[in-house]
Amino acid sequence: MLALFDYVIAPFVEFAFMQRALAGALMLSVSACPVGAFLMLRRMSLTGDAMAHAILPGAAAGFLLYGLQIVPMTIGGLIAGIVVALGAGAVARLTIQKEDASMAAFYLISLSLGVLMVSLRGSSVDLMHVLFGTVLALNNDALTLIGLVAALTLGTLGIFWRALVAECLDPLFLRSVSRLGSPVHFIFLGLVVVNLVAGFQALGTLLSVGLMILPAAAARFWSQRVEIMCLLAIALGMLSSVCGLLLSYHASLPSGPAIILSAGVAYFVSVIASPRGILLARRPRAAHRTA
Amino acid sequence: MSACVNLENLTLGYDSHPAVHHLNGVVRKGSLTAVVGANGSGKSTLLKGIVGVLKPMAGACTIAPGVKLAYLPQQSELDRSFPARVVDLISLGLWPRRGLLGRHRSEDREAVSQALSAVGMEGFEKRPIDTLSGGQLQRALFARVLVQDADLILLDEPFNAIDARTVTDLIDLIKHWYGEKRTIMVVVHDLDLVRQHFPEALLLARQPVAWGEARKTLAPDNLLRARQFHEAWDENAPWCVPEEARNHDDPAHVNSHDHVDHADRRGVA
Numbered sequence: 001m002l003a004l005f006d007y008v009i010a011p012f013v014e015f016a017f018m019q020r021a022l023a024g025a026l027m028l029s030v031s032a033c034p035v036g037a038f039l040m041l042r043r044m045s046l047t048g049d050a051m052a053h054a055i056l057p058g059a060a061a062g063f064l065l066y067g068l069q070i071v072p073m074t075i076g077g078l079i080a081g082i083v084v085a086l087g088a089g090a091v092a093r094l095t096i097q098k099e100d101a102s103m104a105a106f107y108l109i110s111l112s113l114g115v116l117m118v119s120l121r122g123s124s125v126d127l128m129h130v131l132f133g134t135v136l137a138l139n140n141d142a143l144t145l146i147g148l149v150a151a152l153t154l155g156t157l158g159i160f161w162r163a164l165v166a167e168c169l170d171p172l173f174l175r176s177v178s179r180l181g182s183p184v185h186f187i188f189l190g191l192v193v194v195n196l197v198a199g200f201q202a203l204g205t206l207l208s209v210g211l212m213i214l215p216a217a218a219a220r221f222w223s224q225r226v227e228i229m230c231l232l233a234i235a236l237g238m239l240s241s242v243c244g245l246l247l248s249y250h251a252s253l254p255s256g257p258a259i260i261l262s263a264g265v266a267y268f269v270s271v272i273a274s275p276r277g278i279l280l281a282r283r284p285r286a287a288h289r290t291a
Numbered sequence: 292m293s294a295c296v297n298l299e300n301l302t303l304g305y306d307s308h309p310a311v312h313h314l315n316g317v318v319r320k321g322s323l324t325a326v327v328g329a330n331g332s333g334k335s336t337l338l339k340g341i342v343g344v345l346k347p348m349a350g351a352c353t354i355a356p357g358v359k360l361a362y363l364p365q366q367s368e369l370d371r372s373f374p375a376r377v378v379d380l381i382s383l384g385l386w387p388r389r390g391l392l393g394r395h396r397s398e399d400r401e402a403v404s405q406a407l408s409a410v411g412m413e414g415f416e417k418r419p420i421d422t423l424s425g426g427q428l429q430r431a432l433f434a435r436v437l438v439q440d441a442d443l444i445l446l447d448e449p450f451n452a453i454d455a456r457t458v459t460d461l462i463d464l465i466k467h468w469y470g471e472k473r474t475i476m477v478v479v480h481d482l483d484l485v486r487q488h489f490p491e492a493l494l495l496a497r498q499p500v501a502w503g504e505a506r507k508t509l510a511p512d513n514l515l516r517a518r519q520f521h522e523a524w525d526e527n528a529p530w531c532v533p534e535e536a537r538n539h540d541d542p543a544h545v546n547s548h549d550h551v552d553h554a555d556r557r558g559v560a
Contacts, residue, residue: 041373162391166383169375172368176342176360177386177439224374224419 011249017136021245024138024146024202025259028211029237031150032195033219034157034230036212039192040220041168045213047099050107051189052196052209054084056114059197059205064117070141074197077205081193084110089186133204133256136248142201149198153191160184165226203256210260211237218267221274236266295320295358295443295474296341300350302531303333303340308524309348309531310336312498320355320442321472323465325485325505328495331522334478335365337495338445341476354443358474359387361441363432365448365478371421377431378403378416384438406437411460425452433461444468446477450484462488482509496520 012018039048058080062072088106092099138146157164163184166174174181192212199208215236216229223229244259251258271277296318303311311333318324326334339345340352342362354360361384369380381403385395407413410430415423423431429452436444446465450458466488468475476493479485485492485505492505496517501508 041370159392162386165375165379166386168370169373169380170367170369170383172344172364173362173383173435174386175344176362176364178391180391220374225376226374229374 007250008246011246018245018249020138020143021136021202021255022241024143025211025241025245026238027143027146027150028195028199028202028208029215029241030234031146031153032199032208032212033215033233033237035153035188035191035195036214036216037219037226037230037233038164038168038188040213040216041226042188044099045217047103048192048196048209048212050103051081051085051192052200052205053114054107054110055081055193055196055200056205057110057117058114059200060114060117064120070139070145070201074145074201077197077200078193080110080114081197082190085189085193086186089189093182132207132254133200133202136255138202146198146202149194153195156187156191160187164188203259207256207260210263211240214260214263214267215240218263218270221270221276237263240266293320293355294318295322295355297353297355298350299353301340301347301352302349303336303345304348305336307348308528309497311340311495312531313350314499316493316499316502318474318476320474321469323469323475323490324477325489325492326476326478326495327480327482327485327492327509328500328517329520329522331497332495332517332520333497334495335447338362338364338447338476338478341443341445358443359439359441360443360445361387361436361439363436363446363449365451367432369420369428369432371423371428373420375420376416377407377412377418377420377423380420380431381406381435381438384435387439387441402438402440403434406434407431409437409464410434411457426454426457429453430457430461433464437464441473443474444476446475448478448480450479450481458484482514485509 012022036045036048039045055077058076058078059073060076061080062069062074062076066072084103084106088099088103091097091102091106095102160180163174163178163180167181167184167188171181174184195212196205196208199211202208203211215233218236219229219232222232240263241259243265244262245255247253247262248255248258272279274280294317298314298316298318301311301314302309310331314337326337328334336345340347341354342360382395382399384406385399385403389395389399404413404416407415410433412427412430412434415427415431420428420431429449433449436446449461453461462484465475465477477489479489486509489505491503492508493502494500494508494513494517497520500517501510501513
């Protein structure tokens with residue numbers, strides 16, 4: 001029992017940096033996981049990945065001008081993300097090109113700009129920092145930002161829930177009863193951007209999408225209701241955060257990848273062992289009902 | 292009786308090719324109209340134009356103010372893999388009443404379960420939508436239209452994939468709506484069904500061929516005329532010029548054609 005305490009609880013009690021990391025990761029789970037659930041249900045999982053890359057030039061511009069400061073990097077990332085989201089969304093809605101293609105085009109342009117800017121100045125250490133983040137070095141500014149984003153996300157999801165579900169389930173129906181279809185799509189893309197920006201301090205631009213998608217993808221295997229799926233995704237995200245931080249602490253691993261890998265374990269367990277996973281769905285049934 | 296939908300010289304289409312060409316007319320409040328015609332004659336396009344998901348290329352389509360509209364599309368964009376139950380799908384129909392934020396009350400839940408039993412789907416409440424058959428899904432969508440409680444109801448081939456007994460039930464429902472003075476337009480292919488159950492019909496062949504009392508509209512000479520339109524797009528078709536612009540030179544003309552010829556085309560086509 002004491003060993004368990006030493007192993008699981010003590011790191012968070014003894015070290016302030018672990019407490020901050022835990023607080024940041026838990027808030028990110030609450031905020032990013034439900035967004036990820038809708039991203040996945042809209043078949044836009046890879047859009048999240050594209051958006052994460054798209055944020056890079058903005059963050060890099062902030063970094064070039066002001067060094068490793070959270071406010072300019074966040075604002076830069078937000079601007080880049082919103083420009084890419086709006087541009088890709090506008091091309092998809094105004095032309096015959098679908099959103100996957102326009103999104104790919106915009107994010108590739110954005111990513112190459114970002115790499116160009118980072119390589120103009122700065123060492124590879126800086127690049128690593130922007131790309132992979134440091135959850136163990138979250139300062140008060142970063143924690144405040146994550147908290148604000150979490151509050152904004154939960155508030156927005158609460159207000160637009162019904163429209164978001166309708167837009168995913170039957171977009172043509174929503175268009176026939178309301179004008180909210182297009183706005184709610186862009187509001188949702190905005191939530192994706194702010195959550196990725198909030199996550200990149202902790203997990204880096206490339207991995208912040210991991211906490212968004214992996215718990216949601218795992219939760220899909222366990223539930224047939226969207227509400228339950230979102231709650232389950234949050235729970236899995238929190239669990240992954242705790243496990244990842246402990247793993248990183250005890251094995252001296254980088255914290256971002258440790259958290260995302262923990263979520264990856266949750267995903268594989270779900271793929272294999274869940275009611276709709278590989279094993280149970282393939283199991284030959286001995287009996288079936290009459291109706 | 293007053294107008295519910297007013298169509299003024301309405302042209303709808305895709306990529307500058309008209310699918311509904313210069314349609315004028317009025318859909319009266321409380322009328323029940325069957326929209327008939329061959330494939331590609333513009334039936335679904337007309338409904339899309341009335342709903343507003345397709346903007347007119349020319350002319351206008353106006354719905355009387357305050358009219359609530361319900362639309363059952365031919366090809367629903369429904370995502371069947373979305374984790375939702377049949378009640379969740381049908382509860383979307385409460386949107387006109389409760390909107391984005393209004394709470395669903397007990398009378399709303401009552402309306403949903405009544406709609407389910409009206410389409411013969413009692414006991415389906417908790418079924419995930421990806422386990423429904425094609426006809427069951429169509430009936431569930433019909434139930435959603437019921438819940439919407441609309442004044443103007445547009446149904447695009449609602450009897451697709453539905454068994455004979457249920458078609459009879461659904462026609463009874465439509466007649467019940469008609470009795471409640473709702474305005475209904477239904478795209479139907481079964482002409483016998485139209486003659487039997489629909490007071491009015493609109494026969495389309497891109498241009499309107501006939502619009503009025505159903506049996507007269509579906510008279511053999513009208514049906515013959517409706518068959519004589521060219522379904523495929525003609526990339527070299529001359530541009531259709533409005534009356535007042537006829538006297539000016541139009542640089543957009545692809546083929547030069549004299550005005551008399553053009554007027555003739557419009558007259559017979």
